[in-house]
Amino acid sequence: MNQNGYGSGYQTGSLPALPEAASEVGQLFEPLFWYITAVTAAGTLLVMALVTVFCVRYRRQNTTGSTPRILGSHRLELFWTVTPLMIFLTFFAWGVYIYDRAVQVPNDIPEIFVIGKQWMWKAQYPNGQRVIIGGNPRNMTPEERADIGALVLPLGRPVKVTFISEDVIHDFGVPAFRQKIDVIPGRYVSTWYNPTKLGDFHVFCDQYCGAWHSLMVGKIKVVPPAEFEQFLEGKGGVQGSDNPVDGSLAFKGWQHFQRLQCQGCHVTNEGQGTRRAPRAPNLEGLYGAEIPLEDGTTAAADEQYIRESIVNPRAKVHQGWKPVMPGNFGPGVNGQTTEEELRELVAYIKWLKPGQSVPPNDLFPPPYGAPRNTPPTPKPSPSAGGN
Amino acid sequence: MSIIVHDEPRVGPVPPEPTPPAKNYLNVAHTAASWLFTVDHKRIGILYLVSLTFFFTVGGLAAGLVRLNLLAPDGAIMTEDAYNRSFTAHGVVMLFLFLIPSIPAVFGNFFVPMMIGAKDLAFPKLNLASWYVYMVGSGFLVWSVLAGGVDTGWTLYPPYSSRYSTSNVTPGVFGVFITGFSSIMTGLNIMVTVHKMRCPGMTWGRLPLFIWSMYATSFIQLLGTPVVAITLVLLMVERVAGIGIFDPTIGGDPVLYQHLFWFYSHPAVYIMIVPGMGVISEVITCFARKNIFGYKAVAWSSVGIAVVGFMVWAHHMFVAGIAYYSAILFSFLTMLVAVPSAIKVFNWVATLYRGSITFQAPMLFVLAFLVLFTVGGVTGLFLATLGTDIHLHDTYFVVAHFHFVMVGGMVLAYLAALHYWWPKMTGRMYSDFWSRASATIIFVGFFLTFVPQFVLGYHGMPRRYPNYPPEFQVYNVLSTAGASVLGFGYLLPGFYLTLSLFFGEKASANPWSATGLEWVSSSPPPVFNFDRNPVVVCGPYEYAIGVDQLGRGLPEPPGPGSADDPASHDGPTGPAGPMQKETHVVG
Numbered sequence: 001m002n003q004n005g006y007g008s009g010y011q012t013g014s015l016p017a018l019p020e021a022a023s024e025v026g027q028l029f030e031p032l033f034w035y036i037t038a039v040t041a042a043g044t045l046l047v048m049a050l051v052t053v054f055c056v057r058y059r060r061q062n063t064t065g066s067t068p069r070i071l072g073s074h075r076l077e078l079f080w081t082v083t084p085l086m087i088f089l090t091f092f093a094w095g096v097y098i099y100d101r102a103v104q105v106p107n108d109i110p111e112i113f114v115i116g117k118q119w120m121w122k123a124q125y126p127n128g129q130r131v132i133i134g135g136n137p138r139n140m141t142p143e144e145r146a147d148i149g150a151l152v153l154p155l156g157r158p159v160k161v162t163f164i165s166e167d168v169i170h171d172f173g174v175p176a177f178r179q180k181i182d183v184i185p186g187r188y189v190s191t192w193y194n195p196t197k198l199g200d201f202h203v204f205c206d207q208y209c210g211a212w213h214s215l216m217v218g219k220i221k222v223v224p225p226a227e228f229e230q231f232l233e234g235k236g237g238v239q240g241s242d243n244p245v246d247g248s249l250a251f252k253g254w255q256h257f258q259r260l261q262c263q264g265c266h267v268t269n270e271g272q273g274t275r276r277a278p279r280a281p282n283l284e285g286l287y288g289a290e291i292p293l294e295d296g297t298t299a300a301a302d303e304q305y306i307r308e309s310i311v312n313p314r315a316k317v318h319q320g321w322k323p324v325m326p327g328n329f330g331p332g333v334n335g336q337t338t339e340e341e342l343r344e345l346v347a348y349i350k351w352l353k354p355g356q357s358v359p360p361n362d363l364f365p366p367p368y369g370a371p372r373n374t375p376p377t378p379k380p381s382p383s384a385g386g387n
Numbered sequence: 388m389s390i391i392v393h394d395e396p397r398v399g400p401v402p403p404e405p406t407p408p409a410k411n412y413l414n415v416a417h418t419a420a421s422w423l424f425t426v427d428h429k430r431i432g433i434l435y436l437v438s439l440t441f442f443f444t445v446g447g448l449a450a451g452l453v454r455l456n457l458l459a460p461d462g463a464i465m466t467e468d469a470y471n472r473s474f475t476a477h478g479v480v481m482l483f484l485f486l487i488p489s490i491p492a493v494f495g496n497f498f499v500p501m502m503i504g505a506k507d508l509a510f511p512k513l514n515l516a517s518w519y520v521y522m523v524g525s526g527f528l529v530w531s532v533l534a535g536g537v538d539t540g541w542t543l544y545p546p547y548s549s550r551y552s553t554s555n556v557t558p559g560v561f562g563v564f565i566t567g568f569s570s571i572m573t574g575l576n577i578m579v580t581v582h583k584m585r586c587p588g589m590t591w592g593r594l595p596l597f598i599w600s601m602y603a604t605s606f607i608q609l610l611g612t613p614v615v616a617i618t619l620v621l622l623m624v625e626r627v628a629g630i631g632i633f634d635p636t637i638g639g640d641p642v643l644y645q646h647l648f649w650f651y652s653h654p655a656v657y658i659m660i661v662p663g664m665g666v667i668s669e670v671i672t673c674f675a676r677k678n679i680f681g682y683k684a685v686a687w688s689s690v691g692i693a694v695v696g697f698m699v700w701a702h703h704m705f706v707a708g709i710a711y712y713s714a715i716l717f718s719f720l721t722m723l724v725a726v727p728s729a730i731k732v733f734n735w736v737a738t739l740y741r742g743s744i745t746f747q748a749p750m751l752f753v754l755a756f757l758v759l760f761t762v763g764g765v766t767g768l769f770l771a772t773l774g775t776d777i778h779l780h781d782t783y784f785v786v787a788h789f790h791f792v793m794v795g796g797m798v799l800a801y802l803a804a805l806h807y808w809w810p811k812m813t814g815r816m817y818s819d820f821w822s823r824a825s826a827t828i829i830f831v832g833f834f835l836t837f838v839p840q841f842v843l844g845y846h847g848m849p850r851r852y853p854n855y856p857p858e859f860q861v862y863n864v865l866s867t868a869g870a871s872v873l874g875f876g877y878l879l880p881g882f883y884l885t886l887s888l889f890f891g892e893k894a895s896a897n898p899w900s901a902t903g904l905e906w907v908s909s910s911p912p913p914v915f916n917f918d919r920n921p922v923v924v925c926g927p928y929e930y931a932i933g934v935d936q937l938g939r940g941l942p943e944p945p946g947p948g949s950a951d952d953p954a955s956h957d958g959p960t961g962p963a964g965p966m967q968k969e970t971h972v973v974g
Contacts, residue, residue: 048761068741206849214852
């Protein structure tokens with residue numbers, strides 16, 4: 001790997017005439033791009049040809065110096081107002097069609113979570129597999145450096161990718177997929193990819209993010225589905241990382257839930273051994289519900305709502321509950337979680353279906369990491385997260 | 388279309404060359420104080436011209452550093468950090484200190500009063516104040532650059548600019564904030580002047596199109612600039628006081644900044660280009676000896692751009708997490724704003740039809756503008772279209788697009804204006820050969836510089852990348868090679884225009900045989916512009932009839948066929964002379 005982080009796997013010669021289009025949206029992009037190119041080139045050449053012809057034909061040497069007094073023509077004005085507009089609207093309509101395909105994420109496809117930070121990309125798969133997609137090695141801890149691999153995607157299987165930034169605005173751009181999306185702090189944004197070609201592809205940070213913006217690059221590796229399954233299990237060597245899979249996101253989320261003592265208030269088994277009334281709403285079945293708020297409106301409990309309710313709990317309080325939750329659970333100066341841990345918490349809360357909670361095993365659970373006698377039951381299965 | 392044929396030529400007598408007054412605006416006083424405390428709009432225009440030339444050079448040098456560094460995939464001459472500061476300096480200086488003031492502050496100041504027959508702008512002291520405000524603001528910017536630079540990019544997106552950057556963001560932002568007031572003052576001054584100070588007979592329908600475009604520009608400056616001013620204040624408040632406005636970790640919203648910023652900065656690209664369009668209308672009619680084709684269409688398309696330009700800002704944010712339907716709406720509105728520019732181009736081309744065209748330097752710059760601006764305009768359509776923007780956004784395709792519009796369009800229009808009005812401003816003619824050579828070299832160098840960048844952008848090379856994959860190197864080297872040609876082209880006017888001040892032939896009052904009022908007075912003009920108050924009797928581009936706006940005949944146009952051309956034997960108004968009128972009235 002040379003200094004700027006581009007692996008030796010890339011060609012070092014000249015660019016191909018046409019860049020590879022390696023995803024469904026990428027293949028949709030090409031016809032539109034060439035349609036606009038052809039139409040606008042024809043228009044531009046028409047203008048240039050007219051300018052050239054007029055300049056040659058009506059040059060002073062060819063003319064008397066006297067000219068007709070032509071003031072204009074309403075019909076011509078109308079013609080060259082309406083014609084370009086109609087042509088532009090075909091670009092618009094076709095562009096909307098592709099945009100719709102690119103940004104409307106299909107339901108029920110596996111979700112990968114990617115965090116951007118100065119200056120690296122970190123990915124978490126729903127089963128707990130982690131990898132650093134790329135970044136500036138000079139800016140990483142030795143452990144992180146050992147984890148540098150690629151965002152592994154299965155060929156021909158759509159995947160949803162959800163992004164958030166830990167610090168400034170980044171942008172996850174994949175030229176081979178003809179897509180990019182700004183990665184914004186404090187907000188989950190999602191897109192989806194359906195890779196159609198095997199191989200390694202560039203990932204660029206496309207939004208200026210500071211000193212090593214240009215080193216915030218990584219790669220996407222599209223592999224056959226079987227190899228992808230192996231990668232998820234942590235067996236294959238496809239990504240060059242020996243990072244073991246240590247439990248699903250939802251499982252780790254449950255661990256944070258315990259550590260942060262969330263269950264002290266979000267009591268799920270009201271009256272069953274807790275001897276006190278809950279101080280916060282039950283989180284079972286929260287994801288996807290419409291939450292009634294104090295001001296009479298409702299909020300859809302999506303990932304963004306769950307995240308916001310952890311980071312800034314008083315912003316949208318469930319009707320009938322007091323705003324008692326402290327505001328220091330999120331990432332930040334005195335925060336208790338990182339963006340990755342927050343993501344795991346969200347995955348756990350998403351996973352909670354009615355009756356599925358892990359009850360507190362006693363009134364004062366031992367702190368996270370302390371030795372314990374019995375494993376909690378029921379334990380979320382590693383494959384359950386990310387639904 | 389009907390053709391009316393008059394029997395008699397309606398050419399008025401060619402007025403005698405006005406005797407140059409002993410005291411013109413340049414030699415009336417020579418002390419430094421007479422320049423620094425002047426309220427003469429012409430002298431303030433010259434002050435702006437000198438300052439803008441300086442900052443254009445600074446911004447150009449920064450661009451040179453950027454292009455040199457991109458010769459090698461790992462950065463040829465400097466670190467990433469230095470590169471980031473260079474491209475930020477290039478962007479900030481070129482946009483805020485050159486492009487936004489450029490034509491309004493230099494040629495607007497100098498020629499708006501002259502073209503509408505006024506003695507000065509409506510508020511001469513405000514005009515001088517605007518230059519001082521501009522100099523104070525640019526002083527802050529120079530300070531921030533000399534003290535180490537700013538590394539945020541000219542767009543200054545928070546939370547990077549407000550919380551993370553360790554460079555001199557605060558003085559830089561404060562400088563931009565201050566120069567904004569200079570822009571407001573100029574806009575206000577020009578708008579009031581156009582409303583209140585037109586000479587008798589100068590109706591709205593007889594205004595030169597340069598005035599219409601300056602009027603539309605002033606409208607944008609007045610409405611847009613306060614928004615960016617308050618945005619920059621909010622940015623400084625967050626940076627200095629830590630009050631959460633844009634940074635989500637302290638309760639802000641980073642996308643809010645982008646909405647506010649582009650609400651000004653998109654119309655700001657029209658502040659830059661619309662005055663250039665006005666220049667094109669002036670020059671192309673003069674050198675084609677034609678009335679403008681579709682006066683009203685060209686005039687109202689300027690106003691249309693100014694109005695619709697305020698409704699398209701979010702097309703800079705298609706991938707920045709804006710809502711699905713607002714992306715669609717803004718894409719649609721952007722298609723609408725492309726139409727007035729297309730109308731203008733078609734009208735300019737139609738103006739050439741059946742003209743009698745000569746190719747002095749101003750005209751060459753205008754022809755280059757027509758080609759480059761058209762390319763720049765149509766490549767904007769790729770970015771207005773949602774399906775293509777999600778790939779091309781923030782790549783070199785965008786860089787190439789706006790350089791085609793801003794440099795290929797705006798800077799060439801600025802150079803056209805400079806060459807067109809130089810004899811009037813200085814009273815001297817410059818070298819015909821070298822000025823044409825410069826126009827040609829700039830045109831060629833421009834193409835070589837920016838066409839490779841379209842290819843790079845299509846292949847996905849991001850903006851603001853000192854390090855790039857090795858396969859992109861060939862096109863980057865091509866672009867840098869083109870940039871050196873372009874840089875050489877820019878140097879030439881610096882030489883021959885300066886030399887013309889000392890050795891140039893003395894210019895007559897109306898060396899291009901143009902119709903505008905600014906050509907009525909001698910070159911350089913007297914202190915109060917006109918010897919007697921002009922009374923306008925006709926529209927601005929009566930080249931076909933051969934009268935200026937006072938209804939007087941035009942002197943013989945320069946170029947082949949003029950009296951000093953041996954091919955012309957019968958004098959200018961003889962049967963084969965250039966001033967012989969067919970008097971076909973077509974319309």
